[in-house]
Amino acid sequence: MKYFAGIDIGSTSIKITLTDEEKNIIGFKTSASGSMFYKYAQETLDSLLQELNIDKNDLAYIVATGYGRKLYKEADENISEITANAIGAIAAAKEYGEIKTVINIGGQDSKAISLDSEGNVVNFAMNDRCAAGTGKFLDVVALKLEIGVDELGDYHFKSTGTPLSVSSTCAVFAESEIIGLLGNNHSVEDIVCGVHYSIAKRIVKLVKRVGVKEGIYFDGGPAMNEGLVNAIENELGKKIFIPKYPQVTTSYGAAIMGVDSYRYEQNL
Amino acid sequence: MSNNNQHKIESPKDRQNRHKAMEAIKLLNSIKEDFKSPVKSMDYFYDLFERVYCKNEALHSENVKVGTMCIQIPSEIIYALDGVPIRLCNGFYTDDEIGSDLLPQKACPLVKATVGHFASGNFSDKPDIVFSPTTCDQKTKSGAIIQTFGYDVIDVDFPRTKESEESREYFRKSIKEFTTKLSKFQNKKLSRKNLKASISKIGYAQSLYHELSKYRENTIVPILGIDVFLITNAFFFDKIDNWIEAMESLLVELDNRNKEKINAAGKLSPRIVYTGSPPIFPNYKIPHIIEQSDAIIVADETCSSNRMFNDMVAVDEWLVNDMLDSIADKYLKACTCPIFTKNDDRIRRIIHLAKQYKADGVIYQAFAGCTVYEMEQRSVLEAMEKAGIPILYIESDYSPSQHGQLSTRIEAFIESLKTRRRNKK
Numbered sequence: 030m031k032y033f034a035g036i037d038i039g040s041t042s043i044k045i046t047l048t049d050e051e052k053n054i055i056g057f058k059t060s061a062s063g064s065m066f067y068k069y070a071q072e073t074l075d076s077l078l079q080e081l082n083i084d085k086n087d088l089a090y091i092v093a094t095g096y097g098r099k100l101y102k103e104a105d106e107n108i109s110e111i112t113a114n115a116i117g118a119i120a121a122a123k124e125y126g127e128i129k130t131v132i133n134i135g136g137q138d139s140k141a142i143s144l145d146s147e148g149n150v151v152n153f154a155m156n157d158r159c160a161a162g163t164g165k166f167l168d169v170v171a172l173k174l175e176i177g178v179d180e181l182g183d184y185h186f187k188s189t190g191t192p193l194s195v196s197s198t199c200a201v202f203a204e205s206e207i208i209g210l211l212g213n214n215h216s217v218e219d220i221v222c223g224v225h226y227s228i229a230k231r232i233v234k235l236v237k238r239v240g241v242k243e244g245i246y247f248d249g250g251p252a253m254n255e256g257l258v259n260a261i262e263n264e265l266g267k268k269i270f271i272p273k274y275p276q277v278t279t280s281y282g283a284a285i286m287g288v289d290s291y292r293y294e295q296n297l
Numbered sequence: 298m299s300n301n302n303q304h305k306i307e308s309p310k311d312r313q314n315r316h317k318a319m320e321a322i323k324l325l326n327s328i329k330e331d332f333k334s335p336v337k338s339m340d341y342f343y344d345l346f347e348r349v350y351c352k353n354e355a356l357h358s359e360n361v362k363v364g365t366m367c368i369q370i371p372s373e374i375i376y377a378l379d380g381v382p383i384r385l386c387n388g389f390y391t392d393d394e395i396g397s398d399l400l401p402q403k404a405c406p407l408v409k410a411t412v413g414h415f416a417s418g419n420f421s422d423k424p425d426i427v428f429s430p431t432t433c434d435q436k437t438k439s440g441a442i443i444q445t446f447g448y449d450v451i452d453v454d455f456p457r458t459k460e461s462e463e464s465r466e467y468f469r470k471s472i473k474e475f476t477t478k479l480s481k482f483q484n485k486k487l488s489r490k491n492l493k494a495s496i497s498k499i500g501y502a503q504s505l506y507h508e509l510s511k512y513r514e515n516t517i518v519p520i521l522g523i524d525v526f527l528i529t530n531a532f533f534f535d536k537i538d539n540w541i542e543a544m545e546s547l548l549v550e551l552d553n554r555n556k557e558k559i560n561a562a563g564k565l566s567p568r569i570v571y572t573g574s575p576p577i578f579p580n581y582k583i584p585h586i587i588e589q590s591d592a593i594i595v596a597d598e599t600c601s602s603n604r605m606f607n608d609m610v611a612v613d614e615w616l617v618n619d620m621l622d623s624i625a626d627k628y629l630k631a632c633t634c635p636i637f638t639k640n641d642d643r644i645r646r647i648i649h650l651a652k653q654y655k656a657d658g659v660i661y662q663a664f665a666g667c668t669v670y671e672m673e674q675r676s677v678l679e680a681m682e683k684a685g686i687p688i689l690y691i692e693s694d695y696s697p698s699q700h701g702q703l704s705t706r707i708e709a710f711i712e713s714l715k716t717r718r719r720n721k722k
Contacts, residue, residue, distance in 0.1 A: 190322075191315075191318040191319055191321075191322040191351050192315070192318075192319055193319075193322065193323065193326070194319045194320075194323055196323075196697050196700070213326070213330045215326070223319065226315075226319065255304070258304065259304045262304055262306050263306060263307040263311075263312055263315070264312065266306060266307065266308075266309055266312060267306070268306060
């Protein structure tokens, strides 16, 4: 049996997905990127193989992607996270329908990708300059509100007032805005809801740059936050599809690329 | 595409309402929380704006709503014909963004927001008929655009000069024409009794504003300028009797505050006269920055506030035709809008306000795209320089983005006024 690994080394976390030759997910694992991308990626891969009881020699092909992809020297190939994300999204949403637009919010960036009917990337837009409206921003917000990042979704739906918008999505300035709101005894729920809408508005602007085409897929860790999902849906006025494991779409795409490259090389 | 998440998605109307509610609540919270000694009677107005703009409460479901596109449509006549005037000049960035898709990029944000609001058709009190005076070019043109959205829009001719006797006659005729049209629409004859009553009622409302303004002449000013903008803006759409009642209790409180020497601002806070394109809720961007930067607005020369209340209808003979002529004169002759060919009246008014309210400086805002205010900037600046009154000219729009740069400029101006005052002593 041959296995294929996609390793996505992001700014905040490492995501590894293993597939078989049929491109089915066999397993995945995530860990924090920390300070030593290469070392932690190695360790994560080793422990994933161990958990699944797979011999390292059965790994036929490794594809690295993400910010840290060039640091992973053992990879047979490395591809950009834009391509990997698109491939992964199409495969992950296979049973649901055609994907035309991919929204990804990562630890320190966010992007919108537009696909043609064959799944090729035709256009994409990324946030620039700063961590505004990314996963990092949600971390900062949760920390200031003294709640867990995984609780943000629940708080969002409990909001009963008008969402309190945070005008600067700059993580640093927003922090002081949030402190101000808390100081005036506003409810955490309304603040969380407002923060989600502020991020959603930014994301939707990004999506509009590439064109909103139905068949919208949203991934990256923040896609697990249902409140944020709801805010983006409301801002777009459209349903979006969230995969079962939103944080590993890109590494899954990299693994699929590995299967294809491997087959191609075998046929040479 | 089937899906695994079960959230309900907002309709475009709900989304627009949420965006507007978020804009409104952000400003209202800041006004309520960021200043040291709030006026309790203002709660009526805070609550009113929250009900209308966050909860979309209709105030006039029982009445015929007469939409007006500018200050020059006389409320006196509308009330006398059993209608409720609702001024539809709009201050929401949400609506400005909608209007941006329909009008040129460089158009005025107020016009874009107003047209955007009509395009969305999303009103808590939807106008049954709209009167659009031919004031500035952009408003004149937008009447016709709004008509294409399916509204009943009637133009009201308005002259661009006010010096001549001809223009006076012209507008008097125009007001009679307006009365005939509204009277037909309402299927009601304009009676002497009703018109007299509505002139008196509006006159009384104006007198309450004048009383309020008296307190702002004092060294210790008991109320913030931004609160006054809320009060005058509420007059756009509130039930007039409720507004009058709220003002009466506010004046009682202001009298007490005045006796107890409660200052809405700081000891050194420079006193500002505000002029230019009208601040309309919730676009209080510049006034808000001014008062957050430790200055206080003591008077204004804008069509969303002072210009509505300053001059009263002066009637010679209480006969319908004479009353209509007096109304026309008030709305034309007293108007200091920069659309007029010559506009020395406005300069005189600003200088007069600066002296009467002992202002340290004037802040002049023009909306980017509001050509007439942008053009008149030069003559006003020259006149202020001659009169020795410091003035800051700012161009801005409805977007929330340039807050940082604007507050730096305004703070620097206010600091310079403080230094000037210290050096004088």
